[in-house]
Amino acid sequence: MNDKGIAVIGTFDAVEGVRSAVTALHQSGFKDTTIYSPLNSHEIETELEPVESPIGFLAFGGAAAGAGIGLLLTIGTSIQWPLMTGGQPIISLPPFFVISFELTILFGVLATLLGMFWQIHRSKSDPKFYDSRFSVDRFGVHVVCDEDRVVVVKNLLSTAGAEEVRDERF
Amino acid sequence: MKSENTALATYEQIHRDLTRTLEPPGRLYYGLLGVVLVVLAWAIFAWIYQLKTGLGVAGLNHPVGWGVYITNFVFWVGIAHSGTLISAVLFLLRCRWRNSIARSAEAMTIFAVMTAGLFPIIHLGRPWYFYQLLPYPQEGQLWVNFRSPLIWDVFAVGTYFIVSVLFFYTGLIPDLGTLRDRTHGWKRKLYGFFACGWQGTNKQWRSYSKVYLLLAGFATPLVVSVHSVVSWDFAVSIMPGWHSTIFAPYFVAGAIHSGLAMVLTLLIPLRRIFELDAYISRRHLEYIAKLMIVTGLILAYSYAAEFFIAWYSDNIFERYTFVYRATGRYAFAFWLMTFFNVAVPLLFFAEKIRTSTVWLFVISLLINIGMWLERLVIIVSSLSRDFLPAAWGSYKPTWVEVSITAGSFAWFLLWFLVFVKLLPIISINEIKEVWSQPGVREKDER
Amino acid sequence: MANGTEITRRDFFKVVGVGGAAATLVGCGAEPPEKLIPYLIPAEEIIPGVGLWYATTCRECPAGCGMVLKTREGRAVKAEGNPSHPVNQGALCARGQASLQGLYNPDRIREPLIRNTDGTFRPVSWEEAEGTVAKHLSTLRTEGKGQRVAFVSSLVGGSLKQLIERWMGALGSHRTFIFEALGYDGLKTAHEILFGLNTIPRYDLGKSQFIISFGADFLETWLSPVEYARGFSAMRSYRDGKMGRFYYVGPRLSLTGANADDWISTRPGTEGFLALGMIHAILSAGLATSLGAPGRKGLDALVATFSPEHVSGITGVPEKKIIELARAFATVRPSLALGGGAGWSSSNATAAAIGAALLNYVVGNIGETVEFQSYSSLDAVSRFSEIAALTEEMNRGEMSALLIHRANLVFSLPEKAGFRDALKKVPIKIAFAEFLDETTAEADVILPMHDPLESWGDYSPRQGVYSLMQPVMRPIFSTRSLGDTLVALAKKVDSKMAGQLPWPSFYDYLRESWSGLQKLLGNNEPFETFWQQALRQGGVWKKGEKETVRLKPEAVQSVLAELRLEPETKASMYLHLYPSNALYDGRGANRPWLQELPDPMTKITWGNWAEIHPQTAQKLGVTEGAVVKITSPFGTVEAPAHIYDGIRADTVALPLGEGHTAFGRYAGKRGSNPMSLISPKPGASAASSSLIPVQIEVTTAHETPASTAGNNRQEGRGIAEAVAISEIAHNAKTAHKELKQHPQLRPPHPHPENRWGMVIDLNACTGCSACMVACSAENNVPVVGRENILTGREMFWIRIERYVENDGGRIENRFLPMLCQHCDNAPCEPVCPTYASYHRPDGLNAQVYNRCVGTRYCSNNCPYKVRRFNWFEYEHPDPLNLQLNPDVTVRTKGVMEKCTFCVQRIRGAKDIAKDEGRPIRDGEITPACVQTCPTSALVFGDLKDPQSKVSQMAQDSRRYRVLESLNTEPAITYLKKIRQDNEV
Structure with missing residues (x-):
């Protein structure tokens, strides 16, 4: 993660939205994405690159x-x-x-x-990106991007069906 | 109240339904708690009496050195088994219907092991020296005898307890995160502490899946080994009726049989009281019942095999023991156990019976009794009539043993009551997994 | 015991004559008991931690076995047989082993007691008590009522009896009685009638080849059971394809009967007729070759009416059998007939004794296996008729004072004899007693006596055997010996009486009496040398002289007068009473070891029972433990039924010994006293009246007998095995093949130095159970009590299993001593989680109490079920705790224990051998059970040493191991019991 940057967080109410958002983000070259999910969704997992685990x-x-x-x-x-x-x-x-x-x-x-x-x-993210609804009934997609691409990301997320989109600086 | 045919819920609704159990308890709860505490206090009194006076206050004697206490130990270890079976083995087999019942089954496992673990101590002649069974360096330079199956027990049951707790805890982590996010004050702190910073990020979920899979992989051979070891407490001896090679699988099957029965005994009232029919549906209960047909038939085979081998071996001691088992002083227990464990579960072939909660509940109780009797029959009938006829004897439990046995149920229920009010009895995140979004219908998986 | 033991014993048992040192100790009788002896000024002989042995004489029954008492730090801890004593040669019976519990009995009277006016007792000083007694006596003497004083004592030794008589004489009375409940009246009467000798001969069982017993239970209680058991085992030992034969005749299968080749069940009271029938057969077959014509003529006349055919009708024994028995008895020489039960209480004792004595006479056994000598100790015992006469006098108020020494007449006389009521009519009753038994409880003044183990004395069971008794320890309570008390009382009564008893103490009297004996024996050593020597070896023995015996001419008429089977007494059920193996006549009832000792046949403990045949039981609707009411013309008792196939269907049998109403915590209120069923007039001449008809009623009460037995059938498991005598020779040829080991999965144990092992000869074991008490005494095995026996918590480390082979009528009994087998592949060891049970290199299966947490898995996994768990913290009420062997731990509750092969003795012997720089000798180590076995059925030793006795015996063709198929490799080898091939 970058030391300085902007994180855009989109909140979804369904897995399908998250999946299309992730697909869209990947296609647009946004690799640094984190997904919050209240459940262990294998559908999301398949969209992400496998990570080597020790x-x-x-x-x-x-x-x-x-x-x-x-x-x-x-x-x-x-x-x-x-x-x-x-x-x-x-x-x-x-x-x-x-x-x-x-x-x-x-x-x-x-x-x-x-x-x-x-x-x-190790895979915990900054609490300010986290939303307590993520553990109950909302999914989150959290993308780190440069300042100038925030709007693009927000649009991508909204198009994918995000209920709300916000950005956080860190 | 959710009825089964309208199995629709949002995640929020699922959450609300499943955390309803954590709301402040009502009169029924306190009433039950009171009964449990009274029984437990009486049992503690009985135990203190036994400690002070000596083990002679139990009905044990010279040929029959083990009785109700070891019966209880084996029984409770057996109960523990289906928790692991449901959560680990069915997980590995991708039986997703387990998600509704895994949590409470796992809790049952832990409490059952905690109950079982008391009995090897209670049955000791000098329980105040129970630590001599543990391998640790000490003043007297004693060491344990690793050749003794009782030490295997210490390791097996000890490992089983630790692993069950950790497995249970691992399964809880996402739910603890949820609870942390939905509670305030000390509860939030408590849940937050144990949630260990769970956020449900995709990386966390990935590690979690892997860990859960690994744990399930570890727990599966463990669960088989634990009841095998418990069976070896008997099988490595030379007692006729104990000294048998089929004991390990026979005991494992029996353990699962009794454990499933206990799951039903606990779940049927729970789903009724907390109105959880949507989550623990008749289908779940039916699956358990079907499993019990299988375990019951394995037991039937085992019982038959024991008798066949006793006859086929042409060993007079073995033959006598089994003739005695079926016709002697403890024949009533033998026939009851055979009827309850083998014949009664066959009723589950009838769909009407296996889908009726009343039938299920009654049969589950009968199987619990039957399985308890099975252990008693194995232990007592063999010991009371072994090799030398001049040393034969008999056994009858005393009020102390009855009290402590009752107390063990109270102890187990006490923990279960605490659990019900402290943690969600159904895994919230796993239920969400099997319910599609939004709004939605339970997935029709196996 | 083995000869080897005798030698080694001398080496390491310092059997000490105490002489002066002990006399000083004894002199301090009035001092308070000391529990610990301070070693600031150690006595010369006493070394802390080392046992010191004193020789004395067992006074638990009239047999008079020699004993050595092991003392540790000034207290007696173990009684053993005196190996050099001619009567018992090192062995002791269960009652002898339990003599220590008389000494240490918590219910002993601890100080003199005087009766208050309200009937209670108050403790007083010796001064006051003696003063009171002396005042009474002196008043009686001055009033010239000395004649109205009677002294009833239990059977006491020669010197003390002399002193009593002398003392009574000084008082002006000759009314001294010796009371024994089992006084063998019948036997003495028989010999009186036949030979004019009021005595009991010495029976040499070992020399015999054929024994027939007419109701004489010589292996448990009859006359001298240890001596006879030894002789019996010699006679039954296998030599050159032969073994002596033994037949038992009587209505009940006793322990002795159980050891017979066959039990000939006769109708009750007809044993004597069977003997006469045999005589008839012998005479008609011309087999009485040693008889002169005159004697024979009288005999012909005597038995004329007792043809085998006729006798068969009377006794119920087939005629053919009678003839066969007679032929065998006359031709297998030397033979021996024993007859007459223990006392006047058993059925037709005199008739049986007459029959037996005549049988011996006819075939010439007298002088061979039956040796009449100038006296036996029992000669002095008063006849029942004399006691009855005394009772009458008391009833008439003719007795002013009665002095009673250790004689429990109230308990032991038939209730109808009315002794208790008569006693109330005697104004002054003085008891010299150890226990507050039924008789003592009636006394006005009670002077507490020393236990025999605290007293000086002597005892001569028969001519040629002069045993000494010496105190083995300082008295525990404020008690005195009878001799000392009598001497002291004499001094207090008046100077004239004092003048007639001038000795300072009984000790001096005894020495004087023995110096007379020395002269009589023609010993010219200085007296002190003779005395010390006698003390050291327990007495002096020389061979007894045989008396010649002739049949009295008038005997025939007397015999015929004796032998009546009154037809009017023919009832459907008869009573049979027998002295208990453990409790004897009841005197053992206050010893917890004996109460807990299972009866060898029924295995019942703590309480009595009524033996009823299964058929009769079925007829009456009696089940095991149902309380039955037995009514005789003289009284009624209630007892739980024990269904027993060793009793005739027309007989009910009860053991004597229980039914005490006083006599301490262990005896009191337990069972019922069958003495109340007995006729009050079974005088010496009315033998037939001892045939007592009874009626049995079933009550609704139930009292399960506290039996230690599981099942007495082997269920085809080959546990107690037997072999036909004809097969032994054949087996011996093939024995080496059998010895070949099974293929083993694992290498055998190395046993670098020793491998302790045992051989148990089932042919020698009579089931007497002495080993069980010896083991409990040596190893501090607790007594658990009736309730715990009922729930199966007996603690014995060794038990006698009785198995019955009942193949349609003939009951074959096999006794199997079962103790820890010290298996090489011990199933108990690997299952112990804490190594509390493990195997020592010398082959012992060790149990480490401190490590034991009490899982009891070892016991479950022991196929021999010899492990014992401490269910409770068992008590040893003060001062029974003083008996505890300091070499053995007292186990706490919650630990497992078991036979250790007396590891403390192994350790002790090894230490001594090491000090002396030599290997352990064979026979040097004898575990307590082996040591006391009257028949040497148990042999212990080193199996690694091929020369040892145990190794040699373990090669016998009769060898087998119990549950050999389990491959436990036990250290105990059993030798099969030998079965005769054919009948007679």
Whole structure:
């Protein structure tokens, strides 16, 4: 995002409007758009370019770490405490896999969530562009543009069916 | 009131309908809360009595070391399962109808695990040393025995609880953002804190989708593993009637069966009280009922398989246990459980029955009872008649066990009552997802 | 016990003669009890943490077994058999093991008591109590009423009995009675009639090859059960394809009967006729070869009317069987017939005793397996007729004072005998007692007595066995011994009486008496050496001298007078009473261990019951636990029914021992006393009248007997196995094949040093249950009480499982001691989340109480169900807590416990071996159960050592392991019970 610029925010009451607005904006070369939506709309998502997300790697890393910790914990402590039970070997892998499995899931989930918080936080936009209706029944399209193209953007948004269009400086 | 045939609503209307549950409670709520608190207080008294006097106040004895407490543990863990099944497994299977019921099912999961988790502690001889079951470095240099299925339980149920809470919380984040934007004062602060800066931007939604998918992916094997581990509490033993390879899938199916029943038991009154028929429609209930036909049939197969293997194995201990199960002291419980869990759900083949809330409600209660009895039968009938006839015995629960069992339901309901007034019981954003805009009709997906 | 044990015992048990040191201790009787002994000035022998053993004599029944008492820090903690004692050779029965609970009984009388005018008691000082007694006695003496004083004592040892008689003589009375509820009147009468000997011979069961018992329950209560059990097991041991035969005759299948090859169920009271029938058969077959012509002639006449055919009609035993039995008895030599129940209470005891004695006589067993000696301790016991005469005198008001020492006549005499009422007519009643039992409660002055374990004394069960009793610890309460009290009283009555009893204390009297014995034995050592030696070994023994026996010529007529089966007493139901294995005649009823000890046959604890045959029960509509009202011509009792197929359909049986109305918290108000059903006149000459007809009515009440048994059928599971004697030799050839291990998934345990293990010979185990009490005593196993038994919370670490094989009539009993099997692949271990249960390198399955959180999974997963959970915090009421073994933890509520193979003993023996720089010797370690087993059915040792006894026995062809198919690899190997091939 630019340090200085103008953001134009259009408010829509339906996904269809947002979709046509985004299409129009893209065609006109406005790439820096953010969409606010009260629901997880896959229709909007398809209009936007896919973004590389590191969450998958985080999840995998967490899971792998969990599996490793599980095995280390069980095997390591069993060696520390070589107590025989039921004629089983000190390192009884099948039961240890159970522990390892549970920790795989646990650490995988924890890593995934950490990733999510980080991502939510990272993709947060300035509260002044946000409208509390965006979480209930309105969609928002927020375009950052140069001063001279504000009118074009506003027109594009209105044409697409925006109920209202405003601009904010930052 | 929204009737089903006029399933039309705006997002605003959806929002209003679904947050109506958060309005200040009425007399019914306080009445229920009062009953719950009284029962809970009585159960706490019973537990304190047990702590002071010793576990002997329960009906447990020498051959029968486990009874109602472990029954309750398995029962409640089982209840927990369908929450995850509905929210994670059906999510992965793209069954969008889950959106109406996933939230309350997940809440049920958490509260059920919280209830289940009490019982391994309550049933201990020395509950004040329950922390010795946790792996942590300590003065006495004790360590846990990872070969014990009870330690697997600690890890499995512990992980399950953490993951369920996080999964539930993840699902709540967009709704928390909504609530933050529609409330004031401390509530706004509270919801705002937990919303973590949710704005519903497309990037947030994208991460969120991915995370939700991953969590569902993690939760699915977890849920299977948890009840498998619970079943291994029995299956890794050498007790006839426990020592069985089918226990893991059998218990998982049973868990889902009972969990679905509990979902129905909770949802049917909820949709009635909060007038949510438009969102939790008969169709949803019908789908659950259909699922229960499947789980009921899996159980039927499992019951039959147990008996077949007992006969086919030619193992006298195994054979005796199953003959005893069907004809002995606990035969009434066995036949009730068979009837309630296997025969009764077959009624759902009739459309009339599976679309009638009254029928659904009654049958769901019967299945709950049946599933509770199933665990009791497995535990008690095997323990009371194991290898050495001279050591045979029997078991009868005492008032302490009955009180604590009743208390567990109170405890569970208490949390549910708190939940109902604190959070939307149906995911607002997910409902919006399945309702088209503007003005609009529920999408006719599966 | 194994011989090895005896040697090692001497090595590490410091069996000490206390001599002077202990005498000083005992002298301090009046001091308040001390719970802790300060070690500022330690006594020379006492080393903290090390047990000190004192030899003494068990006084729980007339048998007089030798005991050694382990004391720790000045208090007795464990009773064991004296290995060098000729009677019991190291073993003890359950009652002997429980003697400590007499010593530490919380209901002991703790100080002298005097009755107030309102009937209550007030505690007084010894000074006052003795003063009161002396005043009464001195008044009586001056009034010349010394004759009107009677002294009734329980069976006491020689010196004390002499002292009592001497004391009574000084008082001017010769009215001394010895009371034993089970006085074997019938047996003594029989020998009197036949041989003119009012005594009881020594029976050598070990030497016999064929035993037939006519109602003599010699494995549980009859005369000297530990000695007989040992002999019985020797006789039943398998040698060269043979094993002695044993038949039991009687209306009820007792524990002894359960150990027989067959139970010959006779119509009640007709056991003696069966014996006569056998004699008839023996004589007619010309098998009485050792008899001279004159004796034989009389016999022919005697048994003429008792042809097997006739006897078959009387007894209900087939004629063929009688002839077969007779033939076997006469040809399998040496044989032995035992007859006559414990007391006058059992049916036709005299007739049975006569029959048995004659049988022995006829085939020449007398002098072989039956040794008459110059006396037995029971000779001194007063006949019931004498007690009845005393009662009469009391009733007539002819007795001015009655002194009673530890004899509970009110409880043990038939209610109709009216002793309680007679007692009320005696103006002065002085009780020398430990407990406030039914008789003591009637006394005016109660002088609290030492427990036998606190007293000096001696006891000679028969000629040649002179046992000493010494105090094993300082008295707990303000009590004194009878001897000391008598000496002190004499001094207070008047100077003349004091002059006749000049000894300063009973201790001095005893020494003097033993110095006389020394001379008699021809021992020339200095007395002190002799005395110390006797104290150290528990007494002096030499071989008894046989008395020669001749049949009295007039015997025949007397016998015929005895043998009547009165037709008018033919009723549909008869009564059969028997002394309880645990409670004996009722004196054990205040010992919680004995109350909780399951009856070996019925497995019922805490309370009595009426045994009813299933057919009769069905006829009467009686179910298990239904309270039935049993009415005899003399009284009525109510008891819960126990349906039992070891009783004849025409007989109802009740155990003696319960029904106390006083006698402390454990005995009181429990069950009903069947003594009230007994005839008040079963005099020595009216044996037939002990056949008591009864009527049974079902009441609406229900009282579930507190049984520890689950199911006594094996359900085809091969748990308690048996093998036919003819198969053993064949099996031995193929045994090595059986020994081949199953293929194992995992490598076997290494066991670097030892592998502790046990072999249990089911052929030797009689089911007597002594091991259970020994284990509880050694390991601080709590007593849980009736309510907890009912809910299945018994705590025994070892139990005797009784399995019944009932293949259409013949009931085969198998007793299986079940304790922790210390499995190599123990199912209990891996399921414990906290490692509280784990496996030690020496093969022990250890339970660490501190780690246990009480999930009870280990117990659930134990196929042998030997783990015990502490459901509550169990109490050891003061001073029972003093008995607790300091080497063993007392477990708290919420933890699991179980048999440890007495790990404290293993530890102790290892320490000693280490100090002495040697490996542990085989037999050095004996867990409590093994130590006390009268039949050596349990053998413990190191399975790693191929030379050890346990390893050797574990190779026996009879070996098997319980639930072997589970692959638990238990450390306990069982040897199958041996079954005779054919009848007779």
